[in-house]
Amino acid sequence: MKLKNNTLNQAIKFALATTTAGLFISGSAIAADEQSEVKVNKNVEKIAVVGTRSAPRSIGDSPVPIDIIGGEELEKSGNTDMLELLKGSVPSFNVHQNPISDAASLVRPANLRGLPSDSTLVLLNGKRRHRASVIAFLGGGINDGAQGADISVIPSIAIKQVEVLRDGAAAQYGSDAIAGVMNFQLKDASEGGKFEVRKGQYFEGDGDTTQISGNVGLPFTDSGFANLSFQYKTADATSRSVQRPDAAGFAAAGVPDVSSLAQVWGAPEVDDDISLFGNVGLDLTNNSQFYMFGNYSERDVRGGFYYRNPHTRSGVYSNDDGATLLVADLTDDMSGNCPTISITDGNVLDDPAYVNGVANNPDCFAFNEMIPGGFTPNFGGNITDTSLTIGTKGEFTDGFMKDVLYDLSGTVGLNESRYFIYNTVNASLGPDTPRDFSPGKYEQLEKNFNLDLSKGYDFGLAYDVNVAGGLEWHEETFTVISGDEASYTAGPLTAQGFGIGSNGFPGFKPSQAGEFTRRNYAAFVDVEAPFTEDFLMGLALRFEDYDSFGSTTNYKLMAQYHVTEDLNIRGSISTGFRAPTVGQANVSNVQTNLSDGVLRDSALLPPTNPVAVQLGGTELQPEESQSYTFGAVYTIGDLFLTVDYYNIQVEDRISQSEKITLSQADKDTLSAAGVPNVEGLAQVSFFTNDFDTTTQGVDVVANYTADILGGSSTFSLAYNWNETEVTKFSDITGEFKVKRLEEDLPNHRATLTWAQQWESISAFTRLNYYGEYQGVHVDYDATAKTADASVTLDAEITYFVNDSISFSVGAQNLLDQDAEKLDFQDATGIPNNNWGGKYYETSPYGINGGFYYAKATYTF
Numbered sequence: 001m002k003l004k005n006n007t008l009n010q011a012i013k014f015a016l017a018t019t020t021a022g023l024f025i026s027g028s029a030i031a032a033d034e035q036s037e038v039k040v041n042k043n044v045e046k047i048a049v050v051g052t053r054s055a056p057r058s059i060g061d062s063p064v065p066i067d068i069i070g071g072e073e074l075e076k077s078g079n080t081d082m083l084e085l086l087k088g089s090v091p092s093f094n095v096h097q098n099p100i101s102d103a104a105s106l107v108r109p110a111n112l113r114g115l116p117s118d119s120t121l122v123l124l125n126g127k128r129r130h131r132a133s134v135i136a137f138l139g140g141g142i143n144d145g146a147q148g149a150d151i152s153v154i155p156s157i158a159i160k161q162v163e164v165l166r167d168g169a170a171a172q173y174g175s176d177a178i179a180g181v182m183n184f185q186l187k188d189a190s191e192g193g194k195f196e197v198r199k200g201q202y203f204e205g206d207g208d209t210t211q212i213s214g215n216v217g218l219p220f221t222d223s224g225f226a227n228l229s230f231q232y233k234t235a236d237a238t239s240r241s242v243q244r245p246d247a248a249g250f251a252a253a254g255v256p257d258v259s260s261l262a263q264v265w266g267a268p269e270v271d272d273d274i275s276l277f278g279n280v281g282l283d284l285t286n287n288s289q290f291y292m293f294g295n296y297s298e299r300d301v302r303g304g305f306y307y308r309n310p311h312t313r314s315g316v317y318s319n320d321d322g323a324t325l326l327v328a329d330l331t332d333d334m335s336g337n338c339p340t341i342s343i344t345d346g347n348v349l350d351d352p353a354y355v356n357g358v359a360n361n362p363d364c365f366a367f368n369e370m371i372p373g374g375f376t377p378n379f380g381g382n383i384t385d386t387s388l389t390i391g392t393k394g395e396f397t398d399g400f401m402k403d404v405l406y407d408l409s410g411t412v413g414l415n416e417s418r419y420f421i422y423n424t425v426n427a428s429l430g431p432d433t434p435r436d437f438s439p440g441k442y443e444q445l446e447k448n449f450n451l452d453l454s455k456g457y458d459f460g461l462a463y464d465v466n467v468a469g470g471l472e473w474h475e476e477t478f479t480v481i482s483g484d485e486a487s488y489t490a491g492p493l494t495a496q497g498f499g500i501g502s503n504g505f506p507g508f509k510p511s512q513a514g515e516f517t518r519r520n521y522a523a524f525v526d527v528e529a530p531f532t533e534d535f536l537m538g539l540a541l542r543f544e545d546y547d548s549f550g551s552t553t554n555y556k557l558m559a560q561y562h563v564t565e566d567l568n569i570r571g572s573i574s575t576g577f578r579a580p581t582v583g584q585a586n587v588s589n590v591q592t593n594l595s596d597g598v599l600r601d602s603a604l605l606p607p608t609n610p611v612a613v614q615l616g617g618t619e620l621q622p623e624e625s626q627s628y629t630f631g632a633v634y635t636i637g638d639l640f641l642t643v644d645y646y647n648i649q650v651e652d653r654i655s656q657s658e659k660i661t662l663s664q665a666d667k668d669t670l671s672a673a674g675v676p677n678v679e680g681l682a683q684v685s686f687f688t689n690d691f692d693t694t695t696q697g698v699d700v701v702a703n704y705t706a707d708i709l710g711g712s713s714t715f716s717l718a719y720n721w722n723e724t725e726v727t728k729f730s731d732i733t734g735e736f737k738v739k740r741l742e743e744d745l746p747n748h749r750a751t752l753t754w755a756q757q758w759e760s761i762s763a764f765t766r767l768n769y770y771g772e773y774q775g776v777h778v779d780y781d782a783t784a785k786t787a788d789a790s791v792t793l794d795a796e797i798t799y800f801v802n803d804s805i806s807f808s809v810g811a812q813n814l815l816d817q818d819a820e821k822l823d824f825q826d827a828t829g830i831p832n833n834n835w836g837g838k839y840y841e842t843s844p845y846g847i848n849g850g851f852y853y854a855k856a857t858y859t860f
Contacts, residue, residue: 063536063560063570064167065631065644065699067718071187074156076755076764076796079812079851080198080211080233082154083110086182088766088794090164091720091749092699097846099265099837100778102505102591104136105303106268106381106417107150109143112179113166113646114695114722114745116655117148119578119623121169121177124154124184125279125293127389128173130413133444133478134383135583137591137604137656138779141740145656145687147444147581150415151182153297153385157196157213158229158277160187166699168627168648170576171540171556174472174522178576178625178650186279186293189217190225193860200853203816207238207267207848224282224290233273237303238266240819240847244836246309250373253346255310258373263836267848268303268380288394291409294387302380302422305504306592306599307836310374311343314601315499316367316427317374318343327358328365328430328493336363365430377424377504387413391450407452415444419483421505427498428491439501440483440508444583447475462533468526477517478582483507499601506590516586520546520579534562544577548585549621552577570644571630580620580654584687593659593779600682602659603670611669612686615660616732621689625650631699640703647696649727652689658734659683691729693741697722711758719750736781743774744842748789764810766794768845775820775840783840787820792845806857816850819843 069089079085083095087110095110109117117136122129132150136143165181173181193216200209213231220226239261247262275297282290312322319326322343329336339357341348348354349372358364391409396402418441425433451471456464482488487507490500501507524542531537537559545551556574563569589604607617631644661683662670670681700719707713722745726738748771756763768791775787796810819839839847 061560061568061633063538063558064165064572065570065629065642065701066166067164067701069162069164071156071159071161073755074159074162075196076810080156080200080209080235082151082156083108085156086110086151086162086164088751088768089718091718091751092166092697092722093164094745094749094844096842096844097267097848098138099267099841099847100263100304100306101136101138102379103134103381103417103419104138104143105379106301106383107132107134107136108152109136109146109148110151111142111745112164112182113648113697114142114724115179115648115650116143116146118146118176118581119179119650120148121173121175121181122149122151122184123173123181124387125186125291125389126183127409127411127450128446128448128474129184130387130411130415130446131444131476131581131583132383132385133415133417133442133583134381135442135581135587137589138593141737141744141776141779144737145584145654147583148176150383150385151184153275153295153299154184155213155229155231155275155277157194157215157231158186158275158279160185166644166646167572167629168574168576168625169556170578170625171542171554171574172524172526174474174542174544175577175579175622178578178623178627178648186277187215187217187227187229188225188279188281189227190219191217193217194857196855196857198853198855200851202238202848203850203852204238204240204848207236207851209233209235209853220280220282224280227279229275229277231273231275233270233299235267235270235273237264237269238848239264240838240849241265241836242833242838244307245834247307247374247836249346250310255347255349256372259376261836262307262374262376264304264376265835265837265839265841265847266304267846268301271300271302273299284392285394287397288392290392292388292390294389295385297385298383300380300382302378302420305377305379305421307376308374308424308503310368310372311348313374313503313599315497316425316503319497325354325358325366325368326497328496328498329363330365330430331363336361338364341366367425367427370431371425375423375425378422379505380420380422382416382418382420384416385414387411403455405454407450409448409450411446411448411450413446417442419505421487421502424503426486426489426491426500426502428494428500429486429489430491430493430498433491434486437487437502437507438484439487439505440513441481442583442587443477443479443481445477445479449473459529461529461531463530465530466526466528470524472522472524473519474521475517475519476582477515478586479515480508480513480587482510482513501590504592508589512588514586516582518546518548518582520544534568536560546579549579549619552622552624566636567632567634569630569632571628573628574626576625576627578623578625578654580622580687584654585620590681600659602683602685603681604656605684605686607686607688609686610673611666611684614666614669615684615686616657616730617686617688620654620687621652623650623653623689638705642699642701644699645696646699647694649692649694651692653691653693654687654689655691655733655737657685657688657690657732658737659685660732688732691733691738692727693724694727695722695724709756711756713757714753714755716753716755717750719748721748723747736784739781739784740774740776743786744776746771746773746789746844748772749844760800762798762800764794764796764798768792768794770844773842773844775822776842777822777824777837777840778835783822783824785820785824785840787840787843790817790845792817804859806859808855808857809853811850811852813845813850817845818849819845819847 169177195214198211211233215229251258279293325341389411393407454468487502522544528538540556558572560570627648702717750769752767777783798808
């Protein structure tokens with residue numbers, strides 16, 4: 001896009017007077033009377049400020065690659081989760097379903113360009129979005145320990161468009177922008193609206209989902225708008241499981257109360273998922289505007305966990321892997337004469353020593369009396385998310401600041417996750433244990449204050465040189481709140497070897513609770529110089545200082561050159577960083593995970609804990625990155641094509657270490673430090689800067705419009721090749737984790753979309769291609785295999801009764817493509833499915849199969 005000099009100046013002033021300097025701008029940003037002076041291909045309907053603080057540009061005229069997904073496109077999907085909607089639209093964006101993954105099941109981490117969720121900066125109306133309080137302790141390799149923003153709270157009906165900057169941007173926006181930036185732009189209409197009711201179900205007859213959503217635009221005096229949105233959703237759990245062989249054996253041996261499906265792999269149950277979003281703007285004068293936006297969101301999530309075998313579960317049923325039963329003496333003076341009971345067959349309840357010495361002896365107790373068939377805890381949480389941004393922006397009209405555009409804002413965001421674990425025990429309390437617990441709560445509170453300034457200067461170049469600068473202050477607080485006493489207390493049976501705390505997720509003790517805060521400030525300068533009408537260069541510098549680990553300075557250099565009217569080339573080179581989160585630096589937790597196929601309790605320690613230091617832990621430092629992109633944009637007729645190569649090198653990446661086996665000396669040190677249930681712990685881990693990676697890839701985006709079949713057609717192709725290589729690591733990371741980082745995600749992903757519009761009917765079809773990936777189950781290397789490439793099909797058709805009412809039916813994964821089935825073998829070569837799953841949990845399109853839905857929409 002080439003603008004006349006006066007038009008460019010007007011566009012700069014218009015864009016930056018009506019939005020935050022550095023925001024991405026929607027397609028309406030250039031006034032209608034100016035569009036006659038701008039040559040715009042009809043396929044390029046959106047314009048954006050992408051990694052720039054200058055004029056709005058078409059996405060084809062941007063010096064860096066960007067995807068823009070309109071709100072209407074987002075809603076053309078059977079899924080109601082923003083993560084899944086984006087996965088269908090952006091091939092370099094991946095997200096797993098995490099069926100049994102502790103807190104990662106509550107707030108699912110996502111990956112852009114093969115990097116973890118906290119390497120992508122998330123913005124709302126161009127302002128930094130706060131992180132979730134959930135840390136992905138079991139993040140499936142690539143997201144182990146990640147703490148990113150909770151994108152799932154954002155309803156599609158509230159979104160005007162989503163802009164995905166696929167380029168490193170830490171020099172412009174600060175920490176977390178190594179992989180790129182995602183900006184969710186809220187609707188800003190002052191009239192009209194939409195209400196929608198959607199109902200769906202998986203082909204297998206489960207996972208019933210109901211969603212009711214609405215959006216309304218209202219005038220806010222004669223000079224402003226108030227745009228309000230809501231979404232209410234419920235979703236039933238799913239199961240893609242088979243009975244575990246050990247549970248089936250107990251049932252066959254006559255053990256009572258064995259669940260018919262002892263362990264469930266599937267999507268969790270989601271109840272009362274409500275999100276409220278508001279966006280307000282008001283013109284104060286001809287040259288200034290007030291704005292305010294925010295949200296309140298809350299949901300309850302409950303999912304499955306690992307089955308507790310009634311012969312082998314450590315700390316509850318046995319402490320020697322099922323050789324003998326764990327029996328408690330309930331007398332004060334240990335005079336119960338409780339027997340040692342060997343477990344010799346499939347039903348210890350029939351053993352005369354158990355019948356006489358435990359079942360009929362009131363002085364002795366085993367959990368087989370209370371829960372004979374074993375138990376499967378349910379893990380869940382209540383997730384609450386709130387945010388508020390208030391600011392003013394405009395242009396100074398006199399004085400030494402004349403013609404300077406400004407934006408001054410403050411933001412506060414809070415995410416809270418209160419955990420619950422059901423159907424479990426605090427074994428140390430013996431027969432007096434509750435069965436349900438609240439282990440505690442995490443809170444993530446962030447505050448931001450920003451001042452952005454921008455002005456164009458005439459240096460005799462093709463157009464004005466845009467110079468921008470600004471200041472930012474950021475405070476991040478991570479809070480741990482202790483759980484109910486029964487979830488962490490050491491009961492009277494502790495000395496006899498029974499486990500302390502709610503089994504599977506022990507509560508946070510008061511000694512673990514606390515508030516951890518970090519502050520930082522930043523200053524940046526950003527210059528864009530159009531040397532000729534065809535050649536543009538930009539430079540950004542950013543200095544940040546943290547009160548914990550010091551300062552960092554980063555840069556970005558970008559350029560674009562129009563080779564011809566139809567072809568331009570672009571590229572960038574930049575450095576970046578990601579600061580460790582306050583949670584990663586301070587959190588401690590006990591979790592149950594599978595290690596080499598065996599269920600074990602593992603403690604996550606702060607990296608500065610004495611035991612962690614003894615095992616190789618050190619104070620966390622920022623990740624540092626170097627990245628570059630190079631690409632081309634080609635436009636001819638109705639065809640729009642972009643091809644971009646990227647290379648991202650990250651040093652000292654932060655992740656959770658391997659689970660390290662504890663010695664008795666380590667356990668003694670942990671006990672002295674107040675860590676609960678030490679004797680029941682087998683392993684510890686901690687966050688560490690331990691490995692380097694190089695991620696490279698190619699993005700291809702093509703759009704073509706035509707009038708065919710008596711209507712208007714749009715064809716879109718998006719392809720991503722992505723490859724990660726771990727270039728340095730130590731034993732703390734471990735070879736299998738390296739393999740997961742390199743191979744779990746498909747190297748090749750593509751979508752081909754056909755959207756067709758007639759007068760009263762529209763249709764939408766999308767083919768999704770997923771290349772080969774590493775199938776992994778229960779984070780166990782013996783399960784790993786190369787899974788086949790697959791294709792899924794999504795489709796939707798809409799009938800417009802009139803201008804206001806429409807009805808749609810559609811399906812996601814219409815052909816019900818199954819995920820890769822489990823087929824691994826144990827050490828003897830016998831097919832093994834000890835954990836009850838049907839499919840590899842790393843399937844990039846999930847394990848639930850096809851989903852169909854219907855929706856009704858009223859537009860006014």
